[in-house]
Amino acid sequence: EAAEKGGYEHFMLKEIHEQPKVVRDTIHSVLQNGKISFESVGLTDEEMRNIQQIYIVACGSAYHVGMAAQYVLEELTSLQVRVELASEFRYRTMTLAKNSLAIIISQSGETADSLAALRLCKEKGVKTLGIVNVVGSSIAREADDVFYTLAGPEISVATTKAYSCQLVAAYLLAMQFAKARGEITEERFAALAADIETIPEKIQRILEDKERLQWFASKIVNIKDAFFIGRGIDYAIGMEGSLKLKEISYIHSEAYAAGELKHGPISLIEDGTVVFSVVTQSALYEKTISNMVEVKSRGAKLFGLTTYGNYAMEDTADFTVYIPKIDNLFAGSLSVIPLQLLSYYVSVGKGFDVDKPRNLAKSVTVE
Ligand code: G6P
Secondary structure, eight states, rough: OOOTTOOOHHHHHHHHHHHHHHHHHHHHHHTTTTOOOOTTTTHHHHHHHHHOOOEEEEEHHHHHHHHHHHHHEEEEEEEEEEEHHHHHHHTTTOOOTTEEEEEEEESSOOOHHHHHHHHHHHEEEOOOEESSSSTEEEHHHHHSSSOOOOOOOOOSOOHHHHHHHHHHHHHHHHHHHHHTTTTOOHHHHHHHOOOHHHHHHHHHHHHTHHHHHHHHHHHHTTEEEEEEEEHHHHHHHHHHHHHHHHHHHOOEEEEGGGGGGGGGGGGOTTTOEEEEEEEOOOHHHHHHHHHHHHHHTTOOOEEEEETTTTTHHHHOEEEEEEOOOOOOOGGHHHHHHHHHHHHHHHHTTTOOOSSOOTTTOOOOOOO
C-alpha cells in the first residue's frame, strides 16, 4: 500500500497532487488546438442546438459540480438549467421538458440513486449524458452518451481529483454548447479555451504554497462548528469545501449562500466562530465582503479566499489565501484546492483515518 501511495502519507494527499495532471488530461481529451471535439462523447452540435432544458442530476460532491456548472452554463448559453439531487429527483412527480438533456455526474458510475435517476430519464424519453470516471460502470454503459473524466482510480473516500475533472468537463460542455448554438463570439471562445488550459499549472502553484494552509489548519483543529459563505460559483465551491471538512474532520460545517446569512445562520455566529468566505466572483465581491463584515462584527474569525490583486480582503479577513487570476467562470477549479488541503490537514491534525472516514463509503450502491 505504501508503494501505491507514491510516497504520500495518504491517498487523499496523493490524489490532491495528481490534479494538475488529470485535469490536463481531461481537458485535452476533448480540447485540442483551441477546438473542442465531442466525437468521443457522442453529443453532436445539432443535438446541442435543439436542447432547451438541462437537468443535472447527481449526489454528494458530484452534485456540487452540478451547482457550479449551472452558473457556467447559464452565463454562456440561453439554456434553462436545473440541478437536482438524484435521491430527490427520482421520487418527485415532475414533468420533464421536451428537448431536454439529463446530465448524470458520477465518479463511480454506480451510485444507486444516480443510476435510478438515469433510468427514469430514459423511461421518460429524455436524452442522457453521463460524466463518469469509471470506464464500463453502470451509468457509463446505460447513458446515451458519456464524457469520461480521466482522473484515474480514486481511492480516498473524500473525492478530490475526480471532482476537479468533473468540473472542467462541465466547463468544456458549456463552452461547446455556447459555440454550437452560436451564443458566444469567436473571441470569447478563444479566450476561454486559452484560459482553461492554464488551470493545471495554476493548481500546481497553489499546491506549492500548501505549508501556509497546514499552519492555518493547525489553528482550527479544535473548532466545533464552521460556516462557508459565498455567492454564485463561490457558493457552490463553499458547499464542496464544507462537505470536505465535515466528511474527514467531523467538524460540524454548513455552507450558506452569503445573502442568506441574515435569514438564520447569523444567529449562530459568536466570538471565535470560524467563517470561510470564498470571494472570487468580481461582480459579487463587494456584496460578500459586506456579509463578512457583518459576521466579523459578531466576533467571527474569518478565513478569506480570493484572487491575487484583491488585497483589500486583508482589511476584513483574519487569514487570507490567494488563488491565481483566471476567468471568473473557472475560478472554482482553483478555489477548491486550498479547501481540500485545509480539510486534509485538519483531519491529519486530529489523527483521523483520512482516507476512510467513519460511516462513509466511496460508492453508495444502496439506497
Ligand atoms: C459518496 C462519496 C462522494 C461522492 C458521492 C457520489 O458519498 O463519498 O465522494 O461525491 O458518493 O458518488 P459518485 O460516484 O456518484 O460520484
